[in-house]
Amino acid sequence: MAPYETRAAPFILMHASDSSSGYLSDVTFPDRFHRELSPAWLNYASVLGGARPKALDRPFRYLDLGCGFAHSTIVNAAAFPHAEFHACDFNAAHIEAASQRAARLGVRNIAFHEASFEALLEQDLPRFDFIVLHGIYSWVDAGVRSVVRQLISERLADEGLVYVSYNCQPGWSAEAPLRKLMLEFAQAAPGAIESRTGGAIARMQTLGNANFRYFRDNPSVADALSALAASPVDYLAHEYLNATWDIHYSVDVIDEMARAGLAYAGSATLADNHPALLLDRQAAEAIAALPNTRLRHLAEDFAVNRRFRRDVFVRGVRTSRSQAEALQFLEDMPVGCTTRVEQIETRATIPRGVLSFQQEFIADLRSLMRQGSMRIGEIVARLGGEGRSAQEIRQNLLFLVASGVLTPFAQAGGHCATGARRAVNAAALAALAGGSGDAANAYIPSELLGNGVAVGADEAKQALQWIAGDETVPCPPRLARLGVLCGA
Ligand SMILES: C[S@@+](CC[C@H](N)C(=O)[O-])C[C@H]1O[C@@H](n2cnc3c(N)ncnc32)[C@H](O)[C@@H]1O
Structure with a gap:
């Protein structure tokens, strides 16, 4: 593949969308960064499961389906300037804000598609080495999930990786009825979605006590209700008030992905790849005694009462590798x-x-x-x-x-001391400048990490003063080691 041809600015492609299939569009989703969406992170997770590593130093293509504000994908595009990124969402406000962020950071190797997945399916798109969906699969209906799988089936390259996160059972078995209460209360209330959401939570709190047997018989639900009451309403609306809120069993998702030609490769929740970190000896022995991988996979969800998965799938059934080859991949x-x-x-x-x-x-x-x-x-x-x-x-x-x-990490390496004091690239400099005035962490693209480095305002300010040549300010060593800053 030829290196991606850069454009003057990130651009938005609009593809007519027919309907939202019951997904909310009158409130935006919170703007969040997800480190697990990095190609380097996904590569590592899949190699743990025996997949062949991707050559991240060469051009590759990456698609984010339902990108929201595309925070992680924009930072990843800056961290892999030789790769081609695409991000799709049918919410115009999300795409507009995402393209503004990309423009602010000077990130040009990304195309935004203001489109439904259905409309994207009709487009003449290339094949992708990575397709990611975070916060989508449990929140869209079966028809949209089928469109997603068709996109994957038609657009994923050989040995390409798919990341899909979803709510899973049995971890929701006690709390799932809370969502029904919230949905019904919110639907019955007048006004905008934000006030209906807040009103629904307040009403649920009036019921959330031991006089209601559901709460008495499921003591963990009271804590869940308190956590809901403390959550921002834009998050609650997207999490609970879409027409669809399906809780899957992991083996069913494996079956669905198998029909699109994919095999389970591992988890982007990295600890979940190591049963020794999850299970005590008795649980491990009971699971090991089960007759096949499928049952062991399902039983592990029960052993840890899992409620959310970040699964990584690989295209094509993995050929069984020799232990020596799998070890070599891991050691690399x-x-x-x-x-x-x-x-x-x-x-x-x-x-x-x-x-x-x-x-x-x-x-x-x-x-x-x-x-x-x-x-x-x-x-x-x-x-x-x-x-x-x-x-x-x-x-x-x-x-x-x-x-x-x-x-x-994406690469092995450390501080590059040559040349003048500088941020490694324009995107890192712009992200530091943005982060220096922000109370929350900023995510600074690093080509070495192949991801965003979380940086607080003080460290960002120190970096900017050091770049500006202030002799009283030392170079923040962490940012030099992580390939964000260069120079003597
Ligand atoms: C819960 S948000 C997740 C956003 C982002 N992936 C993240 O995790 O921050 C789901 C996103 O999917 C988008 N979406 C839902 N259904 C869609 C569809 N059929 N076509 C395109 N976008 C869709 C929504 O507009 C929303 O931005």
């Missing part, structure tokens, strides 16, 4: 530390508790990570030695990534 994955290196501690939080690592191992790992990101195979080689087996080091690294202490 770059990982690094996106926080301050001192924050790599001997204890890491995992879903079923806390993991402890030897102090000496962590001290050695910190020294390496100060240099930047590295391929897993290189870290294993450099930390190996007396009393440490390669297998044990590799497993520690995978568990540290699963617990969020380390992160999948």
